[in-house]
Amino acid sequence: MQNRDDHTKSMTMAGLNLIAQGLTIYDSDLRLVVCNAPFQTMFDLPQSLVTPGAPFHDTITHLASRGEYGEVGGIAAFVAERTSQAQAFQPHYMERTRANGRTISVEGSPLPDGGWVAVYTDISATKAQEALLRARSDALSDQVLSHSEQLAQTNRELAAMITTLEETKRQLTASEARARLTTEMMPAHIAHVDATGHYTYSNQRLAMILPHRGTEILGRPIREVLGEETHAKILTALTAAYGGTATVQEFTDDTSARRIRSSFTPDQMGGVYIMTMDVTEETQTRAALQQSSRRALAAQITSGLAHDFSNLLTIILGLQSRLEGITNLPPEAPALIEGTLVAARRGGTLLSSIAQITGPRSLRPTATDVTALCHDLITLAQPTLPEGMEITLTLDEVGPVLLDGGMLQDALLNLVLNARDAMGTTGRITLHVQCVHDTWIEFRIGDTGGGFSDAALEKALDPFFTTKGAEGSGLGLPMVYDMTKLAGGDVQLANTAMGAEVTLRLPYRAAVPSTTGLALLVEDRDDLRALMRDMLMQMGYSVIEAATADEASALLADLPDIALVLSDIQLEGDSTGIDLAQRLGPHSPPLILMTSLPPDAPLFTQAQQHAPVLRKPFTAHDLTALVAQPPKATV
Structure with missing residues (x-):
């Protein structure tokens, strides 16, 4: 790679040396970046002043001392003035006659990151032709000659201006390309709607944030693209932005059941910039x-x-x-x-x-077979029901999910018993389980009783509220609510045509699939790495090891057969286990993160958005519990 760069640089300099004009590029610190051979020859400069890094101050001092600019009075003041002008560099074109009688034009243009590029052209021959024309053309009026000279100078200035404009256009084009690339890389939909509500700009992220909306949206009205229901949810915030007030709106997308945050920023021409992000996790x-x-x-x-x-x-x-x-x-x-x-x-x-x-309580999510858990729940609840009461289960196909199975079963049993108490001696309890857009796993428990009273719908989740009189503690539903909120979910109470209904929604996180083969262990402590290597080998894996996220990324690129990645969050070097998780593509092996950080640490919270997290210290049983085991064969 170094040889290729040197070869490219050598060829570039060879090309610059072939042009007739002198060329220099100085950086924002007024130090030489590059110059060609004609520049050195034109001003007869020593090698030290044409070497990259040479200060502009030294070059001007050398030229002024040698009389390049004629009588300048105090050299120090002259150099200081030239240096100050260079620091505030502006596009320009000028012509000057040197002390040796030669006339040169100087054309300069600033660079976007500071510094400038300047081109020096010897126009002595052109000036001589103009003088000869004046001397030999007595028949021409002074006015025509003057006009010709002005026209020639104007043409040179226009040519310089065109060059500057072309360079500015190139820089703007490159800047726009960088800006578009940046917006495409962001995990958000960035768009602009004009005063009539039509999209005038959009990156390609809308379908990722709001599924089934499409990507060809330029020129279309925002109401049509988002749909009536979603548009109604953001209409108040969007209207405020049209009125000149920046606003932020959160809502739940009915199509995907995901939580969405949109920010609306007014522009100066009656339109609105919109940034939309998925904030479900x-x-x-x-x-x-x-x-x-x-x-x-x-x-x-x-x-x-x-x-x-x-x-x-x-x-x-x-x-x-x-x-x-x-x-x-x-x-x-x-x-x-x-x-x-x-x-x-x-x-x-x-x-x-x-x-x-x-009291202290923490969730212990494990790979849970939801089907088996629900059937066990029915087995536990059935003996407690009167003879005239039945319980039915409707279960969609749900694979192994990371849940605290014990807490969930306690919560569901509590709701079943509440439904039983609400119906007396006869009735039907229904339990329906389904996945909602791979975002939530939903448990709905309904009954055929009298339903919730208005007071119960408002206060049933509050501690000590009960409709059972002395028989109730008022702590059952609050405990269910507590468990659900600890898991990042939600509880909803409602009345249906049949009776009462309680809906639990928990985050859907698929369990790590059970595999054997090659496991990548990423841990920077030798003693812990040896311990965890043994755990993985007991689970049937062969193990390769890395101490940094960068080393692990290289192994993942070279070894496509890796079946599992177990990585610490805090690692040697600048990259973390979270960085490693973000580098993994959709077809990468499953990842489990581990840490000794407390659950309320920012890194711990951030890590949970990418993978299951094991808190150190943990046992082989804790690690195995996160891996979905294959169903046992039946005889």
Whole structure:
């Protein structure tokens, strides 16, 4: 590569040396970048001043000292003035007569990144011809001669201007190409609509952000491209932008069920620039972090109260037990004592429920067979239902998904039991499971009861709200809500024509498929690499290793048979495991990331948007739990 660059540079200089004009290029620091041989010959410069890096100041000082510019008075002041002009370089064309009597033209143009290029042409012959014409053309009037001279100079200035304009056009074309390339590389749809609502610019990312919208949208109205429903969702923000106010709007795209954020920026001509991004993963992560923060605050508030309340209940239970041992109490005393004991024990149960909501809790997603989980749920719930009640399951084809199966089954069982309690002795409970556009996995539990009351629809997810009277704690649905939000999902309550319906949506993250073969382990600590190598080999993999993301990228490029990548997030060098994840293409092997960072660390949150994340320390069982196991053969 170096030899090729040297050869190209040599050929370029050979070409520059063949032209008759002198040429120089100086950078923004006023140091020489390149010059050709005619420039050195024209001004008879020493080699030190035509070597790349030579200061402009030194060249002007040398020429002024030698009398190139005639009598200049103070050389230092003259050089300072020329240097100042060079720092504020402007396009120009000028002609000057040198001290040796030769006349040259100087044409200069600034460069986009600073510095300038200048071309020096010896026009002595042209000037001599003009003088000869004046001397030998007595018949021509002075006015015609003057006009000819002015026309010749004007032509030279126009030629210089045309050259400058062509260079400016080239720079603008290159700048536009760079700007378009930048917008195409961004993971967002960037567009412009004019005052009539028609697209005048768009990159090719709309279909990636909003599926089924197409890419040929220039000249089409935004209402037609986005569709009536989506256009209605952004209309308020778009109208505000037309009015001169920059706005940001978030909405859920009904076609893909993904969360979308659009920003609207007015221009100066009545149009609007629009940038649209898919923020589904960000929204899921934000919901999980918000729920964790709420839990931490609730735990801080209730821990002290629960401790004191627990002590009081202990005293009440102890005193009531002592009263039971007294023999000469009134006849009604035993019933009162038993009632007090029952209330105190119920208070203890309530404290345990509060502790489950506010206490430390973390999700442990594993490769979960949703079909098996739902069938197990039906098996658990069936014995608790009255004889006149049935439960049915409708299940779309769902492969192994990364979920906390234990928490999910607890939440679904809680909802089934709530549905049972809402129907009395007869009715039907339905559980429907489906994937929504590979964005969510949705669980809908419905019943044929009386449905939610208006108060329940508004407050059923609030702690301690219950419609069961003394039989309910008001903590069942809040616990379901808590689990769902921790996972980055959502809970919706509704009434249907049949009865009540609760919908759980959890982020759909397909489990890493079970394979054997070659695994790439990316870890920069030797001791940890040895431990994890053993884990992978126990799972049936052959293992190759890398210490940096760049080394891992090179191995992935050279070895197409890699079946699994296990990488730390924080690695040696400038690149992280997240950078490695971003380099992987759609046909790259599955990736699992690992880290010792806490769950609320920015890198941890960012990593979850790209791959499953294992927190160190972890066991071989934890690693295996993220890999979808093939179904067992039946005999």
